[in-house]
Amino acid sequence: IPTAPEGFKSGFVGIIGRPNVGKSTLMNQLIGQKIAITSPVSQTTRNRLQGILTTEQAQIIFVDTPGIHKPHHTLGKIIVKNAKMAINSVDVILFVVDSSVKSGGGDRYIIDLLKTINQPVILGLNKQDQQSEDYQQIDESYTNLIESYHWPIIKFSALTGNGLETLQNTLIEKLDPGPYYYPPDLITDQPERFIMGELIREQILRLTRQEVPHSVAITIEKIEETPKITRVFAAINVERSSQKGILIGQKGSMLKAIGTAAREQIQKLIAGEVYLKLFVKVESQWRQSNLRLAEFGYRV
Numbered sequence: 001i002p003t004a005p006e007g008f009k010s011g012f013v014g015i016i017g018r019p020n021v022g023k024s025t026l027m028n029q030l031i032g033q034k035i036a037i038t039s040p041v042s043q044t045t046r047n048r049l050q051g052i053l054t055t056e057q058a059q060i061i062f063v064d065t066p067g068i069h070k071p072h073h074t075l076g077k078i079i080v081k082n083a084k085m086a087i088n089s090v091d092v093i094l095f096v097v098d099s100s101v102k103s104g105g106g107d108r109y110i111i112d113l114l115k116t117i118n119q120p121v122i123l124g125l126n127k128q129d130q131q132s133e134d135y136q137q138i139d140e141s142y143t144n145l146i147e148s149y150h151w152p153i154i155k156f157s158a159l160t161g162n163g164l165e166t167l168q169n170t171l172i173e174k175l176d177p178g179p180y181y182y183p184p185d186l187i188t189d190q191p192e193r194f195i196m197g198e199l200i201r202e203q204i205l206r207l208t209r210q211e212v213p214h215s216v217a218i219t220i221e222k223i224e225e226t227p228k229i230t231r232v233f234a235a236i237n238v239e240r241s242s243q244k245g246i247l248i249g250q251k252g253s254m255l256k257a258i259g260t261a262a263r264e265q266i267q268k269l270i271a272g273e274v275y276l277k278l279f280v281k282v283e284s285q286w287r288q289s290n291l292r293l294a295e296f297g298y299r300v
């Protein structure tokens with residue numbers, strides 16, 4: 001890692017907010033590559049994932065956290081625990097809300113969590129591209145929510161990228177002088193195989209909707225690299241054989257659709273030709289087992 005120039009700033013920014021407000025979309029847009037998967041289904045993000053943005057003046061390490069919700073099983077508890085830990089270990093908090101709708105109880109719950117911390121907070125009003133006619137009332141519901149705090153408010157759209165330059169500059173202002181924590185060309189702390197698994201999971205979320213998503217875990221069993229093509233062998237672990245049936249689909253049509261879409265995403269990730277082989281395994285109750293969770297890459 002090179003030595004940072006004079007006056008260089010660096011630090012960790014925790015992106016927090018309710019599920020589905022656009023935290024992962026924002027991180028991808030800021031670092032310019034898709035490393036965090038996104039979807040309209042809530043609880044898409046399970047693990048803490050870092051996205052690294054290095055400019056001439058600063059290195060910002062974004063920590064994408066799962067949305068905070070009431071846990072019902074071991075996996076859920078780990079998700080929430082990790083999100084809370086993330087809040088305590090960052091230098092700046094970026095609290096993201098969905099400004100296409102009014103603030104709700106979920107936002108208030110997060111404000112209560114933020115009362116106990118000392119780091120600077122920035123309120124990000126996301127989804128500005130989707131603002132409705134009564135946007136003034138909506139904006140007011142958020143400014144009222146934080147009225148006793150003097151947090152800067154930045155409006156942007158993670159989807160279109162509008163307003164993100166201002167956001168970036170405001171974040172850099174809040175950072176202290178510091179070194180490169182990571183090599184300047186690195187964009188995430190996670191290994192490529194983890195991102196590959198996530199890209200497969202994203203297509204499952206997208207294509208199977210309500211039926212299976214939350215009990216799916218991906219393991220990348222093998223990666224073979226040749227100069228021409230990268231072969232990826234991945235197992236989709238589910239809890240019930242009925243879910244296996246849904247994932248495979250009529251004459252294998254669902255698995256084929258998932259594979260085709262995921263392959264395209266993985267090709268973008270590694271910028272090269274990919275052959276993707278998927279198979280489905282039934283592993284009952286994996287979400288209740290700390291051992292299996294650890295094997296699937298969760299910090300338990």
Ligand code: GDP
Nearest residue numbers: 020021022023024025038039040127157158159
């Ligand atoms: P997270 O749960 O907070 O990480 O939210 P995601 O990043 O997964 O996004 C949830 C949904 O909101 C996805 O369907 C995104 O495409 C959508 N989304 C995120 N940001 C924006 C935005 O700025 N504008 C619009 N219209 N949609 C957005």
Ligand code: MG
Nearest residue numbers: 023024044045
């Ligand atoms: Mg997310």
